[in-house]
Amino acid sequence: MHMSIGVVLFPDFEILDVFGPIEMLGMHPELFEFRMVAEARGAIASVQGPKCLAEDEFGDSVAYDAILVPGGQGTRREVNNRSMVEWLRHRTRQTQFVTSVCTGAALLAKAGVLDGRKATTNKMNFDWVASHGPRVLWQHDARWVEDGNIFTSSGVSAGMDMALAFVSRMLGEKAAEDAALWAEYTWHRDAAVDPFARAWRAR
Amino acid sequence: MHMSIGVVLFPDFEILDVFGPIEMLGMHPELFEFRMVAEARGAIASVQGPKCLAEDEFGDSVAYDAILVPGGQGTRREVNNRSMVEWLRHRTRQTQFVTSVCTGAALLAKAGVLDGRKATTNKMNFDWVASHGPRVLWQHDARWVEDGNIFTSSGVSAGMDMALAFVSRMLGEKAAEDAALWAEYTWHRDAAVDPFARAWRAR
Numbered sequence: 535m536h537m538s539i540g541v542v543l544f545p546d547f548e549i550l551d552v553f554g555p556i557e558m559l560g561m562h563p564e565l566f567e568f569r570m571v572a573e574a575r576g577a578i579a580s581v582q583g584p585k586c587l588a589e590d591e592f593g594d595s596v597a598y599d600a601i602l603v604p605g606g607q608g609t610r611r612e613v614n615n616r617s618m619v620e621w622l623r624h625r626t627r628q629t630q631f632v633t634s635v636c637t638g639a640a641l642l643a644k645a646g647v648l649d650g651r652k653a654t655t656n657k658m659n660f661d662w663v664a665s666h667g668p669r670v671l672w673q674h675d676a677r678w679v680e681d682g683n684i685f686t687s688s689g690v691s692a693g694m695d696m697a698l699a700f701v702s703r704m705l706g707e708k709a710a711e712d713a714a715l716w717a718e719y720t721w722h723r724d725a726a727v728d729p730f731a732r733a734w735r736a737r
Numbered sequence: 738m739h740m741s742i743g744v745v746l747f748p749d750f751e752i753l754d755v756f757g758p759i760e761m762l763g764m765h766p767e768l769f770e771f772r773m774v775a776e777a778r779g780a781i782a783s784v785q786g787p788k789c790l791a792e793d794e795f796g797d798s799v800a801y802d803a804i805l806v807p808g809g810q811g812t813r814r815e816v817n818n819r820s821m822v823e824w825l826r827h828r829t830r831q832t833q834f835v836t837s838v839c840t841g842a843a844l845l846a847k848a849g850v851l852d853g854r855k856a857t858t859n860k861m862n863f864d865w866v867a868s869h870g871p872r873v874l875w876q877h878d879a880r881w882v883e884d885g886n887i888f889t890s891s892g893v894s895a896g897m898d899m900a901l902a903f904v905s906r907m908l909g910e911k912a913a914e915d916a917a918l919w920a921e922y923t924w925h926r927d928a929a930v931d932p933f934a935r936a937w938r939a940r
């Protein structure tokens with residue numbers, strides 16, 4: 535059995551929000567596989583410039599077991615993109631898990647997916663993201679948050695820690711530890727410890 | 738002035754080796770810009786599956802200020818790809834800086850670029866990489882190594898730490914600290930401390 539992760543791309547997505555989690559999950563190809571999905575298939579440029587290919591588009595009827603929504607400058611536009619918000623609202627009802635990294639939580643919040651649920655997002659733009667989900671139980675001090683089937687992470691790099699927690703949930707802690715070892719990554723294992731919440735508050 | 742980084746892609750490149758450094762360097766777009774280059778332009782699939790676009794190809798005469806060579810399963814094939822090895826040997830003489838992540842060092846070693854220089858690579862495949870550069874001064878216990886204009890990093894995630902060191906060299910330590918803060922990344926700042934060298938030795 536494979537778990538198909540639909541990774542949402544849009545112009546000006548943050549590149550590590552997408553590929554950090556894919557690296558960690560991808561250490562276990564016996565379970566996880568990835569499909570890149572955008573409003574229209576084709577090459578999508580990241581904030582940083584490099585372009586990645588979306589093989590699926592919103593009109594397709596591909597089934598995903600989980601959805602990953604990255605952040606990035608493009609979320610400022612996408613919160614007002616009806617196609618994006620409606621697709622997320624509709625599709626997240628059909629998937630087993632929903633995940634976001636950084637300001638990707640703004641898109642899930644706008645789609646109502648996080649209503650009544652605990653969630654977090656990045657610290658630099660926390661207030662902007664939170665403004666899109668007045669009924670969300672926002673957690674300021676958290677590296678990532680798990681609320682049932684919804685995983686949301688803090689900014690950029692936190693997506694890797696969240697992804698390892700997702701590996702742990704699916705395959706056990708040893709599998710997450712192995713993924714971190716193979717990637718030579720020091721896993722930040724405690725979801726409640728958020729050095730960047732403190733760092734931003736201190737500024 | 739911009740510093741153009743030529744990022745080498747090949748089939749089965751490791752996705753975080755490429756996009757971890759790009760994330761960290763990309764926090765300073767006032768200096769760094771990226772061009773993806775491959776033997777033939779077009780979509781190149783990572784080990785993990787997602788495809789990225791190479792806009793330049795080896796026959797082009799695009800000038801780069803620095804070259805970044807990622808690792809990944811594909812390096813096993815690319816060490817025997819004459820086009821790749823010759824391109825690296827020739828092009829690295831024309832660029833100000835040369836960098837590699839993980840097993841990307843095997844390609845630089847095979848091209849003779851690291852002869853007489855200190856370098857490192859990932860820990861799981863250290864012996865395989867080292868076998869391609871008998872005249873390289875391999876450093877086993879190092880998160881990354883700077884030898885003049887050559888930066889080589891340990892496995893996968895170490896590329897982000899090396900990239901921050903490169904930011905520090907180019908723009909100063911505060912610029913690297915800012916990049917890490919914006920990416921909510923806990924920068925592993927000491928090149929000499931390598932927890933994964935110990936971890937692999939202990940197995």
